[in-house]
Amino acid sequence: QVQLVESGGGLVQAGGSLDLSCAASGSTFGINAMDWYRQAPGEEREWVATITSGGYTNYASSVEGRFTISRDNARNTMYLRMNSLKPEDTAVYYCHVIVRFANYWGQGTQVTVSS
Numbered sequence: 001q002v003q004l005v006e007s008g009g010g011l012v013q014a015g016g017s018l019d020l021s022c023a024a025s026g027s028t029f030g031i032n033a034m035d036w037y038r039q040a041p042g043e044e045r046e047w048v049a050t051i052t053s054g055g056y057t058n059y060a061s062s063v064e065g066r067f068t069i070s071r072d073n074a075r076n077t078m079y080l081r082m083n084s085l086k087p088e089d090t091a092v093y094y095c096h097v098i099v100r101f102a103n104y105w106g107q108g109t110q111v112t113v114s115s
Helices: none
Strands: 002-007 010-013 018-026 034-039 046-051 057-059 067-072 077-082 091-099 102-105 109-114
Touching (some): 002 091, 018 091, 034 077
Antiparallel strands (some): 046 057, 067 077, 091 102
């Protein structure tokens, strides 16, 4: 079992920045890639970014150049630095990992960007 806890969400004005964190605990030795997803009200959950244990990163086109994903393998923690935030970035942000074919999700953290 893996437990994921997100933190760092909040309210920010358009153009501002926020930092999110995701702390993993439990059977963390099985974690390779870690992902951020987000879900806006009335929308499907969408993938935002991925980082592998080796540091390879990939981003959705909607956030590339504005968001930076990183991780500290020693602390089993993943981060998301969000710059130049837009109102359309408003969503609940979720941390996600797959371990031995099982999906694990955090409880989510709300990010609200005001115009």
